[in-house]
Amino acid sequence: MKRRVLPGLPLSLGITLVYAAIIIVLPLIALVFKAASLGPADYWRIISSDRAVASYVVTISCAFVATVFNLVFGLALAWVLVRYRFPGRRIIDALVDLPFALPTAVAGISLTTLFAVNGWFGGPLSALGIKVAYTPLGIMIAMAFTSLPFVVRTVQPVLEELDPTLEEAAQTLGGSDLSIFARVVLPLLTPALLAGVSLSFARSLGEFGAIIFIAGNQPFETEITALLAFIRLEEYDYPASAAIASVMLIAAFVMLAVTNLLQARALRYTVRN
Amino acid sequence: MAKHLSGRRPPRIGDAPNFRRALIGIVLFFVAVVVIAPLAVIASHAFSKGLPYFAAAIAEPDTRHAIMLTVMTALIAVPINTAFGIAAAWAITKHDFPGRRLLLIVIEIPFSISPIVAGVSYLFVYGLQGLFGPVLEAAELKIMFALPGIVLASMFVTAPFVARELIPLMQAQGRDLEEAATSLGASGWRTFFTVTLPNIKWALLYGVVLCNSRVMGEFGAVSVVSGNIRGQTNTLPLHIELLYHDYDAVGAFAAASILATLAVITLVVKVALERQGAGRRSRPASLAGNDSLSEVKP
Numbered sequence: 001m002k003r004r005v006l007p008g009l010p011l012s013l014g015i016t017l018v019y020a021a022i023i024i025v026l027p028l029i030a031l032v033f034k035a036a037s038l039g040p041a042d043y044w045r046i047i048s049s050d051r052a053v054a055s056y057v058v059t060i061s062c063a064f065v066a067t068v069f070n071l072v073f074g075l076a077l078a079w080v081l082v083r084y085r086f087p088g089r090r091i092i093d094a095l096v097d098l099p100f101a102l103p104t105a106v107a108g109i110s111l112t113t114l115f116a117v118n119g120w121f122g123g124p125l126s127a128l129g130i131k132v133a134y135t136p137l138g139i140m141i142a143m144a145f146t147s148l149p150f151v152v153r154t155v156q157p158v159l160e161e162l163d164p165t166l167e168e169a170a171q172t173l174g175g176s177d178l179s180i181f182a183r184v185v186l187p188l189l190t191p192a193l194l195a196g197v198s199l200s201f202a203r204s205l206g207e208f209g210a211i212i213f214i215a216g217n218q219p220f221e222t223e224i225t226a227l228l229a230f231i232r233l234e235e236y237d238y239p240a241s242a243a244i245a246s247v248m249l250i251a252a253f254v255m256l257a258v259t260n261l262l263q264a265r266a267l268r269y270t271v272r273n
Numbered sequence: 274m275a276k277h278l279s280g281r282r283p284p285r286i287g288d289a290p291n292f293r294r295a296l297i298g299i300v301l302f303f304v305a306v307v308v309i310a311p312l313a314v315i316a317s318h319a320f321s322k323g324l325p326y327f328a329a330a331i332a333e334p335d336t337r338h339a340i341m342l343t344v345m346t347a348l349i350a351v352p353i354n355t356a357f358g359i360a361a362a363w364a365i366t367k368h369d370f371p372g373r374r375l376l377l378i379v380i381e382i383p384f385s386i387s388p389i390v391a392g393v394s395y396l397f398v399y400g401l402q403g404l405f406g407p408v409l410e411a412a413e414l415k416i417m418f419a420l421p422g423i424v425l426a427s428m429f430v431t432a433p434f435v436a437r438e439l440i441p442l443m444q445a446q447g448r449d450l451e452e453a454a455t456s457l458g459a460s461g462w463r464t465f466f467t468v469t470l471p472n473i474k475w476a477l478l479y480g481v482v483l484c485n486s487r488v489m490g491e492f493g494a495v496s497v498v499s500g501n502i503r504g505q506t507n508t509l510p511l512h513i514e515l516l517y518h519d520y521d522a523v524g525a526f527a528a529a530s531i532l533a534t535l536a537v538i539t540l541v542v543k544v545a546l547e548r549q550g551a552g553r554r555s556r557p558a559s560l561a562g563n564d565s566l567s568e569v570k571p
Contacts, residue, residue, distance in 0.1 A: 005368070006451050007461030012364035019357045020379050023428050027394035028382070030404050034397045073303055080300045083285070084293055092301070094544045095308050100483075101536035101543075102311070103490025105510040106529040109517050110311035113318065113526075120310065145307055167285055177286040185286065206387025209492035209510070213517070226389040226493070233393065233497065238402045245393040249386065256385040260378075 028249065035246035038239050046243040054220040055228045056247075062136055062224075063204035066143035070200045071193065073144075074151025081152075082159040099148045104209025111142055112214040134216030139224065142211045143204035150203065154196035158189055191266030198262055202255035206248065315533045318526035330527035335504045339512035340531065345420070346508060347488045350427040355481055358435025362473075363465070366443035367451060377440070383432050391429050392497025395422065418500030423508060426494040431484045438480035438551070439473055446472055479543065479551035486539040490532055 115132040208226040216222040232241035399416040454464040516525035
């Protein structure tokens with residue numbers, strides 16, 4: 001039987017396509033166009049300059065550390081929220097989303113104030129010889145903060161749905177908690193963990209607001225790629241800014257592809273189980 | 274979940290009391306450091322010189338102007354993105370057409386892109402060096418470094434917010450009710466307002482609240498296109514940066530406390546709406562926290 005066709009397709013699809021074209025696609029094409037107008041030699045010179053490469057290294061290495069932290073802490077947080085009952089659990093559950101709700105500039109000045117040498121945490125840490133604000137460690141903390149919810153929110157529902165009989169079966173076979181976790185639970189969580197990790201890493205690569213306050217922004221040491229693109233703009237070096245931004249755009253699309261691939265795999269995995 | 278933890282069942286892994294206490298302790302410690310301390314430090318600094326000083330900082334003309342500009346931006350950008358989200362969800366979930374998957378990916382793009390890249394991209398459309406720069410200059414239309422640019426950049430950043438809440442929900446709800454309504458003679462609009470809207474209202478509100486929160490807090494994209502003119506094109510987040518770099522800590526944190534309060538209100542409303550069934554997490558059938566729209570089958 002042929003389905004009845006609902007009305008409103010021309011209007012709704014028309015609005016959607018026009019809006020997506022003007023608001024989302026056009027600016028990105030303009031950026032690619034501007035970067036492409038440089039010519040291959042100039043483009044390569046700009047994106048492979050020492051300062052640009054140093055900014056990639058700072059951004060990627062800090063994002064890596066922040067993501068590893070979020071992998072471990074996010075899993076622990078999801079585990080505690082799903083498996084244990086304790087006073088304040090619901091409040092903690094709601095607060096996990098604070099990094100998404102709190103504007104990045106607000107997060108930036110708060111974290112900087114907390115971790116500056118005279119701050120609540122920075123003071124005791126500097127007494128131990130650890131400097132956080134205006135070092136790569138500060139960048140890592142800002143990145144970890146802004147991408148904290150991803151792993152928690154991807155793992156939490158899978159953990160809630162986990163079939164207890166799988167653990168029970170492993171327990172009756174005499175497995176220790178650690179080996180059951182490593183060999184039964186963790187493999188079931190892996191697709192969700194990977195999806196969360198890729199979202200978290202992608203967000204860290206692009207983060208700007210929270211980082212620039214705490215980073216110190218010294219070229220070659222604590223300058224992230226997003227800031228370099230911004231600085232080139234302020235210097236009216238528009239082609240260089242376009243080139244660097246285009247590198248970030250490519251990285252974003254690679255991460256988008258990776259994330260979609262991982263999520264498609266995770267979906268297949270959950271459906272099969 | 275709770276029912277599995279009742280005494281009759283054998284303890285599950287990780288339920289040993291000492292391990293449990295230690296893990297909860299560690300997690301609470303990190304939550305306190307990472308999430309609660311930033312909120313506390315905002316309040317502590319905003320009120321460090323007392324309430325009158327705080328009130329004076331908020332009432333300062335440039336801060337007031339920044340608040341107005343931020344509210345105005347949200348009043349324009351949020352309704353437009355809401356209409357877009359509803360239109361996109363209606364087209365994608367209530368109809369079949371080729372390229373739906375591609376459209377889903379395009380709508381999702383802003384989530385993956387750095388706000389700085391978004392801002393720079395807009396500059397190359399509407400700025401003097403941009404595609405339309407010469408035309409706009411000839412027509413004496415100022416988009417960059419003015420309100421339209423701020424609104425456009427905010428709309429880019431938050432374009433997916435409403436659509437991503439509506440699409441999975443409307444996909445799951447199917448088309449039967451709408452088909453019944455139109456077969457009984459209801460018009461498209463009437464079907465939407467009396468049949469579809471009541472079923473999606475909480476998810477819609479959820480998307481609107483999150484969209485508003487992001488518009489009001491957006492920093493990176495807006496900072497590229499605003500020009501940072503004090504008292505003219507400074508939104509509240511940009512004004513916070515300016516005050517902070519002026520070493521006006523009380524002013525910066527007083528302004529920040531407004532946005533932090535907004536964030537806390539957003540979280541409270543979010544939890545309330547999740548109890549009504551909005552938000553992905555309350556739909557266990559869908560894949561866990563799938564941040565992607567691609568779970569929708571074409």
